[in-house]
Amino acid sequence: MENSNNSTNTTNTAAATTTTKKKSKLCEICNVSRPVLKRPKTGEMICKECFYTVFEDEIHHTIVSNNLFKRGDRVAIGASGGKDSTVLAEIMTLLNKKYDYGLDLFLLSIDEGITGYRDDSLETVKRNQEQYQIPLKILSYKELYNWTMDDIVKEIGLKGNCTFCGVFRRQALDRGAVMLKANKIVTGHNADDIAETVLMNLLRGDIPRLQRCVNIITGSEGALPRSKPFKYTYQKEIVMYAYFKKLDYFSTECIYAPNAYRGHARDFLKDLEAVRPSIIIDIIHSAENFHFREENKMPVQRNCIQCGYICSNDICMACDLLKNLNSGLAKVKLSINLKRGKDSNNNNNNNNNNNNSNNNNNTLKLESTSVTN
Amino acid sequence: MKVKIELSGGLELLFDKKKVHEIEFADKNEIPLKDLILYMRDNLLKERSELFVVDDTVRPGILVLINDADWELFGGISYNVEDKDTIIFISTLHGG
Numbered sequence: 001m002e003n004s005n006n007s008t009n010t011t012n013t014a015a016a017t018t019t020t021k022k023k024s025k026l027c028e029i030c031n032v033s034r035p036v037l038k039r040p041k042t043g044e045m046i047c048k049e050c051f052y053t054v055f056e057d058e059i060h061h062t063i064v065s066n067n068l069f070k071r072g073d074r075v076a077i078g079a080s081g082g083k084d085s086t087v088l089a090e091i092m093t094l095l096n097k098k099y100d101y102g103l104d105l106f107l108l109s110i111d112e113g114i115t116g117y118r119d120d121s122l123e124t125v126k127r128n129q130e131q132y133q134i135p136l137k138i139l140s141y142k143e144l145y146n147w148t149m150d151d152i153v154k155e156i157g158l159k160g161n162c163t164f165c166g167v168f169r170r171q172a173l174d175r176g177a178v179m180l181k182a183n184k185i186v187t188g189h190n191a192d193d194i195a196e197t198v199l200m201n202l203l204r205g206d207i208p209r210l211q212r213c214v215n216i217i218t219g220s221e222g223a224l225p226r227s228k229p230f231k232y233t234y235q236k237e238i239v240m241y242a243y244f245k246k247l248d249y250f251s252t253e254c255i256y257a258p259n260a261y262r263g264h265a266r267d268f269l270k271d272l273e274a275v276r277p278s279i280i281i282d283i284i285h286s287a288e289n290f291h292f293r294e295e296n297k298m299p300v301q302r303n304c305i306q307c308g309y310i311c312s313n314d315i316c317m318a319c320d321l322l323k324n325l326n327s328g329l330a331k332v333k334l335s336i337n338l339k340r341g342k343d344s345n346n347n348n349n350n351n352n353n354n355n356n357s358n359n360n361n362n363t364l365k366l367e368s369t370s371v372t373n
Numbered sequence: 374m375k376v377k378i379e380l381s382g383g384l385e386l387l388f389d390k391k392k393v394h395e396i397e398f399a400d401k402n403e404i405p406l407k408d409l410i411l412y413m414r415d416n417l418l419k420e421r422s423e424l425f426v427v428d429d430t431v432r433p434g435i436l437v438l439i440n441d442a443d444w445e446l447f448g449g450i451s452y453n454v455e456d457k458d459t460i461i462f463i464s465t466l467h468g469g
Contacts, residue, residue, distance in 0.1 A: 038445035045446055082467070239382070239436055240443070241463050251382045253467040266466070270433035344408075 040277035071102035079125030084188030115146020374456035382464030
């Protein structure tokens with residue numbers, strides 16, 4: 001047998017390791033199977049089954065210790081067909097069953113209207129719906145705002161388009177969740193995403209965002225609370241979980257993304273991770289312990305005078321952005337009617353779906369009821 | 374020696390959209406992983422090599438699996454690839 005660089009002496013234990021070319025260690029948790037992963041968080045080398053267990057248990061622990069849900073919650077899972085949301089749908093379904101959370105789960109997908117990117121990933125979400133037997137709702141920017149991202153980029157170019165998309169998507173998720181009569185939203189943001197956001201906000205000096213970005217539950221009075229069960233879950237482990245469990249997801253970069261500022265933070269973070277894998281979770285823990293001076297006033301939450309959505313100014317960002325977009329066009333009128341009801345779950349809102357498909361005269365009617373928790 | 378390479382997470386787009394590649398080296402029975410990826414860059418990659426190889430190693434953000442296990446278990450880029458190994462490259466650098 002060839003001897004490569006193996007200079008250590010191996011003892012003659014009966015079980016496994018002898019002088020083979022590869023040092024065969026066993027899983028550090030169960031000591032039975034061969035390891036398939038080295039955990040970035042801890043450096044532990046563990047086998048497939050133990051990996052599933054620690055992965056799932058940690059997320060369960062995150063959910064429970066942060067009181068993310070209670071029995072009877074109707075939870076909309078933000079689903080894009082990508083790696084995070086596919087694993088999120090799998091995990092939520094699995095944990096809901098295994099630990100009897102008692103949740104009603106829904107898949108909510110937003111179609112930004114980006115040709116060649118979103119159309120394909122939506123196919124994946126439809127497959128997810130069948131696999132997990134969860135109801136699916138797809139909502140498009142076109143039907144909500146009468147603009148697709150392709151249109152927006154044609155209009156304003158490649159600078160600032162991500163801002164539009166982010167603002168529109170957040171609102172779209174809320175609107176979609178309300179249509180599903182959900183009272184909570186979950187998204188697949190993972191530890192890498194959050195660490196990137198911390199870096200990004202630091203680099204740009206965005207204090208208000210820096211304060212909010214490590215909260216596991218976000219959303220204020222009146223807006224649906226949205227939480228991130230994957231807050232402490234490494235992207236690498238999400239991908240490995242999907243790989244080993246053969247979960248089918250769609251993976252392409254948004255065609256407009258290469259210009260996004262986040263790319264700088266991401267590259268930096270990846271380089272850091274190569275040197276010290278625990279850095280991702282370290283950044284999150286640091287950010288959780290930031291102290292901010294009192295002078296940083298948090299804006300007062302009000303309601304947009306145009307559509308009623310929660311915001312800190314007279315009109316919300318989406319309406320503001322739309323106003324700018326629409327002023328470039330001659331005769332498109334966008335009016336959003338809002339019916340704000342104090343009564344939550346009366347059955348007068350079955351007509352929501354009918355209203356939303358009525359786009360003939362370019363007016364958009366949305367029924368929205370305030371949801372009590 | 375023969376090596377099987379699999380690409381996913383969008384990486385295949387850089388390699389002529391082919392997800393599976395079989396490489397044969399007639400004159401070797403093992404090859405350092407670093408040399409293998411440089412070989413891939415120089416012979417199989419069709420465009421944008423910086424999306425695959427950076428500083429003589431795999432671009433950070435691309436996961437590498439050797440025979441279905443994390444390459445970190447085998448010393449990462451310093452692993453010596455052997456006959457009949459399967460190396461899988463999964464990019465994580467895209468939306469989730």
